[in-house]
Amino acid sequence: MIPAAFDYHAPATLEEALALLAAHRDDAKVLAGGQSLLPLLKLRLGAAGHLVDIGRIPGLDSIKEEAGWLKIGGRTRESELERSALIRDKYPLLADTAAVIADPLVRNLATVGGNLAHGDPANDHPAAMTALRAEVVATGPRGARTIPIDELFRGLFTTALDAEEILTEILVPAPPPGSGGAYEKLERKVGDFATAAAAVQVTLGAGGEVVSAGIALTNAGPAPVRAVEAERYLTGKQPVAAVIAETARLAGAAARPSADRRGTIEYKREMSRVLTARALRRAIQRAKEQ
Amino acid sequence: MAKHKIRVKVQGTEREAEVESRLLLVHFLREVLGLTGTHIGCDTTHCGACTVLLDGQPVKSCTVLAVQADGREVMTVEGLEKDGKLHPIQEGFWQEHGLQCGYCTPGMMITGYALLARNADPSELEIRQAISGNLCRCTGYVNIVKAVQHAAKLRTTAA
Numbered sequence: 001m002i003p004a005a006f007d008y009h010a011p012a013t014l015e016e017a018l019a020l021l022a023a024h025r026d027d028a029k030v031l032a033g034g035q036s037l038l039p040l041l042k043l044r045l046g047a048a049g050h051l052v053d054i055g056r057i058p059g060l061d062s063i064k065e066e067a068g069w070l071k072i073g074g075r076t077r078e079s080e081l082e083r084s085a086l087i088r089d090k091y092p093l094l095a096d097t098a099a100v101i102a103d104p105l106v107r108n109l110a111t112v113g114g115n116l117a118h119g120d121p122a123n124d125h126p127a128a129m130t131a132l133r134a135e136v137v138a139t140g141p142r143g144a145r146t147i148p149i150d151e152l153f154r155g156l157f158t159t160a161l162d163a164e165e166i167l168t169e170i171l172v173p174a175p176p177p178g179s180g181g182a183y184e185k186l187e188r189k190v191g192d193f194a195t196a197a198a199a200v201q202v203t204l205g206a207g208g209e210v211v212s213a214g215i216a217l218t219n220a221g222p223a224p225v226r227a228v229e230a231e232r233y234l235t236g237k238q239p240v241a242a243v244i245a246e247t248a249r250l251a252g253a254a255a256r257p258s259a260d261r262r263g264t265i266e267y268k269r270e271m272s273r274v275l276t277a278r279a280l281r282r283a284i285q286r287a288k289e290q
Numbered sequence: 291m292a293k294h295k296i297r298v299k300v301q302g303t304e305r306e307a308e309v310e311s312r313l314l315l316v317h318f319l320r321e322v323l324g325l326t327g328t329h330i331g332c333d334t335t336h337c338g339a340c341t342v343l344l345d346g347q348p349v350k351s352c353t354v355l356a357v358q359a360d361g362r363e364v365m366t367v368e369g370l371e372k373d374g375k376l377h378p379i380q381e382g383f384w385q386e387h388g389l390q391c392g393y394c395t396p397g398m399m400i401t402g403y404a405l406l407a408r409n410a411d412p413s414e415l416e417i418r419q420a421i422s423g424n425l426c427r428c429t430g431y432v433n434i435v436k437a438v439q440h441a442a443k444l445r446t447t448a449a
Contacts, residue, residue, distance in 0.1 A: 109344075
């Protein structure tokens with residue numbers, strides 16, 4: 001399959017890239033890893049007059065901790081996230097997530113920023129970053145602004161990013177001691193989108209009670225679903241078996257999946273519940289081991 | 291639409307061509323350079339038959355534009371053999387019958403090559419994870435795993 005014709009730009013700096021986006025606006029698309037965009041163009045589900053490749057701009061692909069934040073460059077490859085010792089040791093929810101995105105070959109090109117900016121609720125980072133209460137940095141012609149993750153996703157393939165902006169960085173609050181996270185995904189085969197998946201991040205207090213909780217679901221609606229009631233219920237409680245079960249029940253009830261070849265609505269909701277319980281148990285285990 | 295002059299190092303040799311923006315890397319390799327060892331399978335980023343190394347990393351060349359490879363290095367299955375001598379990964383697939391129809395084999399070998407470059411002694415699980423983006427509809431993967439293990443042994447005894 002061959003995409004409809006477009007012109008290709010390979011700016012060497014962020015300023016050049018922003019100027020190209022400002023000039024072509026809705027007729028331009030940012031090309032990062034291309035692992036979602038190129039299939040869309042090849043299938044002719046989408047078209048763009050101009051592709052602005054940010055692959056040659058230095059400084060967009062780092063993973064570092066700074067002043068209480070984990071800062072992930074927008075063009076950081078999933079494979080880099082997967083192999084990062086810092087991510088493995090301190091952000092197990094992200095390590096879990098990176099390891100189940102598409103397949104290893106796709107992860108060598110696919111980027112964290114692209115996974116978010118694409119606005120696909122079937123992608124895995126939207127829920128993971130929602131559980132982590134991340135923020136994204138959108139850089140445009142008038143400078144950079146920060147968008148909280150809960151305000152980024154507007155619906156299917158729609159985000160709060162302006163046509164002139166590039167998602168340049170993801171900011172994740174560094175977890176306090178006693179924190180743990182996990183991502184549980186059910187997929188029919190490697191490379192498939194999630195039938196259902198749950199992202200959980202918790203912090204335990206000195207007495208073992210949950211002091212903060214982030215719970216979000218993948219592919220459970222037109223945007224990632226934050227299980228608000230489940231988070232509220234869990235916070236302040238000892239995470240005993242009955243509490244985990246009720247938290248998972250509330251999360252499953254928050255899912256609004258649609259039926260497709262992967263399953264019925266009832267099945268997917270039930271899987272959201274089961275996966276939330278599993279992710280929560282693993283997150284708590286990791287928080288205790290910290 | 292505008293054409294772009296690109297320069298790509300393929301198996302270590304600079305190749306230059308003028309290509310359309312939308313030309314895919316796999317078409318550039320097969321049709322412009324005549325390197326037909328890289329296969330087109332699903333053409334939808336699933337099967338991995340078109341796997342090549344881009345700056346040392348295995349990627350699906352049906353999902354990369356030729357212009358994105360400008361200034362970069364590509365290695366295809368044709369780059370494995372050196373001076374008439376098979377690379378250990380090729381020897382492994384030969385010795386362990388790691389193929390039946392052979393369609394997935396170029397991609398499998400490139401992925402196997404990249405795995406062994408990063409991890410000289412992978413476990414069976416690590417091999418299976420590494421090739422999880424390469425589909426084979428004939429072998430059931432058992433002999434492919436053996437082929438990669440065979441290659442790992444050859445590489446360490448040769449070193």
